[in-house]
Amino acid sequence: MSILDVVRGAATVLGMDMPTLVFGATNREMVEMQELVNVMALEVAKAHDWQKLLIIATFTGDGVADAFDMPSDYRRMQKTSSLWSSRWRWATDHLTSPDQWLELQVTPVAAVNGYWIIFGNQFRIWPSMASGETVKFFYLSNEIVAASDQSKKTSFTEDADTFRLSEDLLKKAIIYRWKQNKGQAYEQDFDDYQELLLRCMDDDAGSKPIISGQPPVSWRGRRVTWPGSVTGAA
Known part of the structure; x- marks a missing residue:
């Protein structure tokens, strides 16, 4: 329509x-x-957070860069999004305070987790991503209109445009x-x-299955895992 x-x-x-x-x-x-x-x-x-507007962004490290430009159609992150790195077993931590970010830069600490913040209209990631390391996250596109040729844009400008x-x-x-x-x-x-x-x-949001009993613990939020198996004492 x-x-x-x-x-x-x-x-x-x-x-x-x-x-x-x-x-x-x-x-x-x-x-x-x-x-x-x-x-x-x-x-x-x-x-x-309309699923039709959700896009996965990927940043790829080069061993040096710690700042990455926002996608060209970026409006905002999904409200529940985290940055997931191929280096870590869990989501990187979001720093909301610029002072926390500066503390990481000037304090000699050994990294046990990745951290990120947004400022200067860029995503900043610490420690710097290794060459080939990737970070992925969901964001919402600002391209909410489709033109007659199916290209996407941010606003209506022609009568043939459609709402996504x-x-x-x-x-x-x-x-x-x-x-x-x-x-x-x-x-x-x-x-x-x-x-x-x-x-x-x-x-x-899609289907909403009803689960009876104690729901399984989500991977999200875990910080420590044991890679082996645990058995009872002999």
């Missing part, structure tokens, strides 16, 4: 004349709509925010949007 079709669907609810184009139109309603569809598309994208997430959800978002901006009653439309948003978020 193109963004023109989405706007035409919203127009029937908002009591507008049926538009023949959105981008390229010069009347005030459609100029406002051009801005609104991009604002609400971004709001929908930010509402959840739920178009019904975008339509409901446009309706409630348009009414809100115009001082009209929008509460029911907002509730409808919120209800659909929650359903889409629930569907996006």
Whole structure:
């Protein structure tokens, strides 16, 4: 469904004349709509860690570099993401304080784990990755729109563009925010949007098997493993 079709669907609810184009139109309603569809598309994208926007990034060490540029379409990391290195048996530790990072640089300590931080719009990893060592992590792409040739971009610019997430959800978002901006009653439309948003978020996560009894301990969070087997005393 193109963004023109989405706007035409919203127009029937908002009591507008049926538009023949959105981008390229010069009347005030459609100029406002051009801005609104991009604002609400971004709001929908930010509402959840949508699996369709998830991408795995890989950094490869050269034995020297400790700073790596963010992917060109990087918006943010998944809220639960860790950096996983081929060197360590567990996730590298995220340092949220710049002072902690400086402490690693100036204090003579032996590394027993990897560490990372983001500053200067780069990922910084310590100790420096060995040549051929890799680090992988999930991030969310900012390319939420697909063009007619299926290339991806960050915003709508043409009527043939499509939303990579739920178009019904975008339509409901446009309706409630348009009414809100115009001082009209929008509460029911907002509730409808919120209800659909929650359903889409629930569907996006995949299956939810029910496990009876004590669930198995996840590998995530472990720091020590014994590589052999343990037997009882003779």
